[in-house]
């Protein structure tokens with residue numbers, strides 16, 4: 001089979017944080033259709049607006065009006081494509097086991113439309129083996145076509161960082177791979193057309209899958225280490241940030257900061273790797289220890305705040321506490337798997353009155369997913385304790401004095417406030 005990029009017609013399946021920026025970018029060089037199951041998401045996008053704020057409305061409208069990007073829920077409109085890119089979620093279930101349901105669903109969709117000679121490339125984060133052992137058999141079964149004879153596959157993990165307007169998809173080097181050396185080269189050529197930062201062609205799909213899942217697992221473990229340091233130094237009355245700043249002057253000291261690890265990547269992907277290790281008879285101690293440490297940080301922060309209040313003689317029962325920020329990270333509206341909820345729930349156990357202010361979070365989604373009320377506008381009340389939980393730009397120069405009762409506590413989880421503003425930081 002020999003394919004040329006000139007005849008490539010792309011369909012991106014799953015138009016979320018990953019799929020939409022990719023579809024927009026591909027549309028600048030290739031005929032591109034975006035497919036999603038969610039009709040209201042498709043309607044929103046075709047009206048020229050992206051509620052995830054990953055693609056600016058102007059760019060999205062340009063992609064639609066100038067480059068002909070079409071978003072649809074209709075299978076008929078993607079049948080003509082010959083390069084399918086799958087970017088659907090890869091969550092874990094309540095027992096932290098990988099939930100491949102969306103991937104199987106998207107593979108079923110691909111199976112219905114894929115034709116001889118076509119290629120399907122998976123972008124969703126998985127453990128090594130998911131593409132060839134779990135997804136491809138579904139495509140084969142539904143299409144009746146034979147893998148690596150009638151159709152081909154690739155894997156190219158996504159590395160975007162939501163809310164980051166510098167490291168956007170085209171500016172991040174992309175790992176590519178293919179089910180045969182020839183397909184690997186073709187997949188790599190297609191991505192090279194749009195990724196200005198360049199591409200790295202991995203020797204196999206499994207290598208590319210493994211590369212992505214270890215990137216996020218490494219980050220999780222490094223953050224877990226500094227979270228552990230924060231717990232140790234806090235007991236000793238030493239400021240962790242000062243220690244990290246001093247240690248960071250060594251050329252090979254890694255600049256990680258303590259904090260909450262939420263979202264659906266770093267807090268989830270290590271479980272994919274851990275499950276895969278267990279299936280191969282290996283008990284992944286370090287990976288799971290990192291997960292345990294990071295998953296406990298919300299509760300830890302809340303308990304530190306309660307301790308500080310008690311030390312200052314502030315009555316905890318019925319006290320008013322303000323949490324600044326609810327999203328899983330700064331300058332991004334995504335509240336999935338936010339660990340701020342752990343701070344909130346722990347404080348509620350002490351019968352405190354907790355208010356959450358977040359100018360970015362979608363209040364309706366937060367209410368539906370977590371049963372909490374989010375105030376998008378800054379409250380005018382005064383509080384016994386204020387916890388800065390997310391480093392949104394809006395919080396960097398906030399006048400916290402206006403929100404404080406006399407000797408109230410300010411706890412800076414993100415270490416962004418000046419020393420004269422906070423009582424303690426993580």
Ligand SMILES: NC(=O)c1ccc[n+]([C@@H]2O[C@H](COP(=O)([O-])OP(=O)(O)OC[C@H]3O[C@@H](n4cnc5c(N)ncnc54)[C@H](O)[C@@H]3O)[C@@H](O)[C@H]2O)c1
Pocket residue numbers: 013014015016017018019035036037038041087088089090102103105106109123124125126158159160161162264265
């Ligand atoms: N968000 C990130 O920062 C990020 C970064 C790198 C990698 N990833 C990985 O990329 C993948 C996608 O993540 P995301 O954040 O874009 O997810 P998302 O939830 O923002 O978007 C997924 C989209 O897929 C749609 N969808 C679900 N099942 C579908 C199906 N069967 N067919 C068609 N559409 C379907 C949903 O309606 C949604 O619009 C995940 O594996 C994630 O781990 C995410």
